[in-house]
Amino acid sequence: MALKLVEELAPAGYERLVYIEDEEAGLRAFVCIHSTACGPAVGGCRMWNYATLDEARTDVLRLAAGMTHKNAMAGLGLGGGKSVILGDPRSDKTEALFRAFGQAIESFGGSYYTAEDVGISPEDMAIVAKETSYAVGLDDGAHASGDPSPFTAEGVFQCLKVGARAVFGTDDLTGRRVLVQGLGHVGWSLAEKLHAAGAQLLVSDVNVQAVETARDTLGAEVCAPDEVFAQEMDIFAPCALGGVLNRETVEQLTARLVCGAANNQLLEPSVAGDLLKRDCLYLPDYVVNAGGIISVASEVHRAGPEYRTERLAQIASRVAQIIEISRKERMTTIAVADQMVAEILASAKGKVAEAV
Known part of the structure; x- marks a missing residue:
C-alpha cells in the first residue's frame, strides 16, 4: 500500500499531528487535531503551494487551533482540526490524489471531519467522499450543505x-x-x-x-x-x-x-x-x-436548514x-x-x- 501515515509529536495543547504521503498519487499532506473536548474535530482542507514541509506544518497547526476557537464560540458541539495538502491547486489536482486523501481521512475513524477550504472545491470534496464517510460540505446527499x-x-x-x-x-x-x-x-x-x-x-x-x-x-x-x-x-x-x-x-x-x-x-x-x-x-x-463551519456542522449533525439559519443569526x-x-x-x-x-x-x- 502506497499510503503512509506518520504520527508526529504534537505540540503541547494539541492532540494529534499526522503527516500523510502517497508517492504514487502525488499526495503530501498534514492532518492536525487540536481538540476534541467539545466533539469530533471539524475543519476544512486547504491546498496550497507551500515552499516546504515546515511551512505547511506551521500553517496546519495555526489553522487547527483556530478551528477549536471557532467551533467552540459558535456553539456547534464540535472540536477543532484542519488539513493541508501541499501542491498547486491550479495544476496538481488529480482524482488519485483526492482518493488517497480520502482514505487517510477514513483512517481517523470519525475523530476528524474534513471540508472545503482555500484551493478546494465541492467537486474535489466529492472525490474525497468516495473513500470516506467523514467528508462534508458536499453538493449531493441527504444532508448535503454545499459550498460553505x-x-x-x-x-x-x-x-x-x-x-x-x-x-x-x-x-x-x-x-x-x-x-x-x-x-x-x-x-x-x-x-x-x-x-x-x-x-x-x-x-x-x-x-x-x-x-x-x-x-x-x-x-x-x-x-x-x-x-x-x-x-x-x-x-x-x-x-x-x-x-x-x-x-x-x-x-x-x-x-x-x-x-x-x-x-x-x-x-x-x-x-x-x-x-x-x-x-x-x-x-x-x-x-x-x-x-461556513456552521453550514458544515449542519451536515455533520444531520440537521436541517433551520440549524444554519439560527446559528448564523447568533454570530452578529x-x-x-x-x-x-x-x-x-x-x-x-x-x-x-x-x-x-x-x-x-x-x-x-x-x-x-x-x-x-
Whole structure:
C-alpha cells in the first residue's frame, strides 16, 4: 500500500499531528487535531503551494487551533482540526490524489471531519467522499450543505454592519470605503453584498481577472496587492491568507474597522493591542467567519436548514457582546473572545471528566 501515515509529536495543547504521503498519487499532506473536548474535530482542507514541509506544518497547526476557537464560540458541539495538502491547486489536482486523501481521512475513524477550504472545491470534496464517510460540505446527499462560502460571507457581512454601528454610529454602509483583500469565493460574495449596500468598494487580488471583473461589474476601485495598506479606507476586510496584520501594516492602516473572512489575520496576538491604540476596532476572525463551519456542522449533525439559519443569526449578536465587554473591561476584542473560548473548553473538559 502506497499510503503512509506518520504520527508526529504534537505540540503541547494539541492532540494529534499526522503527516500523510502517497508517492504514487502525488499526495503530501498534514492532518492536525487540536481538540476534541467539545466533539469530533471539524475543519476544512486547504491546498496550497507551500515552499516546504515546515511551512505547511506551521500553517496546519495555526489553522487547527483556530478551528477549536471557532467551533467552540459558535456553539456547534464540535472540536477543532484542519488539513493541508501541499501542491498547486491550479495544476496538481488529480482524482488519485483526492482518493488517497480520502482514505487517510477514513483512517481517523470519525475523530476528524474534513471540508472545503482555500484551493478546494465541492467537486474535489466529492472525490474525497468516495473513500470516506467523514467528508462534508458536499453538493449531493441527504444532508448535503454545499459550498460553505456564501454562509461565511453572509456572517462576515452581518458582523461588519455590527462593527460599523459601533464605530461610525450607524450600520448604513452607503459611501463607506471598504477594501476587500482577496476575491476568492468568500471575498467575491462579500464584495457583492457590500456593493449592494452602497459601499464604495476597493478590491485587491493576485488574480487579475477577478479584480477586473469586480471593477467592471461592481464599480470597484482596484489596487495592487502590495499597495493595500497605502489606501484610504474606512473598513478593511481581509479575505485572503492570514498574517496580513502586523506592526508594520497596522502603522499604515487608515481603517477604523477590520472585519474579514481570512483566518489568523493577526501575525501575533500583540497586534490586537496595536490596533486598539490606533482606535481601530478589530472583530476576531474566528468569530465573524464562522458561517461556513456552521453550514458544515449542519451536515455533520444531520440537521436541517433551520440549524444554519439560527446559528448564523447568533454570530452578529456574539460580536456585539464582545465589543461591549471589550469597551467595558478595556480589553482587546481578541482577548475577550479568547477568554470566552477558554471558559467553554474548560466547561466541556469538566463534563467529560465527570462522565468518566
